[in-house]
Amino acid sequence: MRKFASAAAVIGLAALGLAIPATSAQASVQGAGCNAKWPGRDGYVRAWADPDCQGTLLGATQGNDADWSDNAGPFTNGDQNKASSVMNSGTIGGKDVVAFYMYPGQSDVSGYTCLAPGEKYADNLRDNVFQRRDGSNVGPVDDNIMSHVWVTASACASNSWLT
8 A cells, every 4th residue: 555655646746747847838938928028128118919019019119109190209100099018118217107098198088007117018908997087997908099108106096007
């Protein structure tokens, strides 16, 4: 009986040993798109058309863009209402938070959401909603960003942060 218990323990440990690398490998693939594209703190905000920082890079800038649907700035005609993942690789300190807006002109009335520098990126905007200053939800963030501005953390309400 003791030999059987020892054999079962060895088989169990061997199976566990095989399962751990497979699980770790699977976890490292999940989020690999944004992780692989993380440039370090270079001062930019970036947006992609697909989740996990995949698909078309819609734009990248160190500045603000009041209208992603016009022909001026880093985000231009055709970039509005297409972002499904965003990245904040801005430098830490001062205006290091990116506020994304539902409409052009960075209007809080229309709804906004914020991405902190410590969060680095939001790899899937499908589970986020825009907020108004009064705390009400406006609508989904995914495929609905039309402008952005760099702000301080104090400009963002507690329920406005991207995850």
